Amino acid sequence: MAQKPSIPKGTRDFGPEVMVKRNYIFDTIKSVFKLYGYQPIETPTMENLSTLLGKYGDEGDKLLFRVLNSGNFLAGIDQPEALDAVRLSPMISEKGLRYDLTVPFARYVVQYRNEIVFPFKRYQIQPVWRADRPQKGRYREFYQCDADVIGSESLLNEAELVQLVDDVFKRLNISTIVKINNRKILAGIAEYIGHPDSLIPITIAIDKLDKTSIEAVNAELLGQGISQQAVDLLQPVLFMKGTADEKFNLLAGLLQNSETGLKGISEMRLLFDYLKAMDIELTYELDLTLARGLNYYTGAIFEVKARDAQMGSICGGGRYDDLTGIFGMPDVSGVGISFGADRIYDVMTELSLFPETSSESTAVLFTNFGDREAKYCLPMLKSLRESGINAEIFPEAAKMKKQMKYADQKHIPVVIIVGEEEIANNQLTIKWMQKSEQETIPKQELIQHLSLSLEN
């Protein structure tokens, strides 16, 4: 064979069986989004780099896929070989693949601000790209399923998103835990320990607490220039025990001099009150070690993990107060959640949670013994399809064995066999593949015969 074709690192092809399962996830999420009043939008695969750069932190900028300019992209550049990659890149590339769906959404909102009715609830299900090294649960191309409310500061939105998460994972039958925290509380803690400017390094360090030891986290903090005294102050906060209310009370005492921190506490108290009233079924908890990497979050932050599978977060989100401000539209607050469809797929595969039956496969196959027989079948094929039964006819007058094998491998449960004899008697033979039984019936009885049996 010649050179084997291949696909880029970290990307995947999806065959029919996988797509049926993936669609089950997408359809479930989409139906819940609609149920909560979110409306669909799509944005382009490519954005201008000016839209994307600087929104995800330094690390995020490194992970952006950049698109080379079209045409002679070196035109007008003197001695390009003398420039390093950092200098050259902006000269030859002005577009990039989208890194998430939130930033393009913020851009969209600013651009169409006069046409949008606020608060705007939108959902968006599209692939995103990150030039990461692939590993377990990590791909370079993956789908995010986002729901965001923009133009409303109410904590009711946060509460509703948690309820939505509850709804989605209940339908997918995944047992999850939702961790909730608030960037304002984290900011308050940073103030409390005397390092208000080190919020990001502090949160990144303590976010690792569930993966590594407290010693390692403390070592990282000291390495980031946090004083020993501050690290000592941080310890009781990290290991705060009790119910959410008890934690809030303790925090309120510690953060009494931080206006931001107190604001965060009161936000969280209200959110937890709402959640109580909503009768959420899944487990949710205040987790002060939850940080989340994206820099644009300013209030509540969420992360969802599957309880029975070893996998990073399968869903995450939070509130961002000024994402549109970067694009020239200040003071518009939004909050959103993003489901990682590919990780959800991996979790469901690991736990065997996919339902066995699917509405996306063929239920009935007509065999084909020649033109005359095929023409006899075509009206029946049409009426089956009109009744909503997935049906197909084998397109060639191939050997019986081949057609049966086709049905077998496609897991088609019913095969209709029509030959000279059936045509002469205005009949058809219906074969049930699983039971390996067959019967010959008048052809006009096909549909009722099928619907009776398919129900059982």
Added chain:
RNA sequence: GUGGUUGUAGCUCAGUUGGUUAGAGCACUAGUUUGUGGCACUAGGGGUCGCGGGUUCAAAUCCCGUCUUCCACCCCA
């Protein structure tokens, strides 16, 4: 970006201290069976051993580079 790991038929993998013509199972095609799938038997097709270079009389096997796979770190869905 750092460290490790993997690559042989469509798929899963054997292949000895370098040594004839690189194998197996599954899958595929045809037949045993001209109107019956799964099971069995028979026969057949299919490989520049990831790619490039080096060592050697001789390389799937040893060395270097590169791409890819998977895993960990960084970071994240």
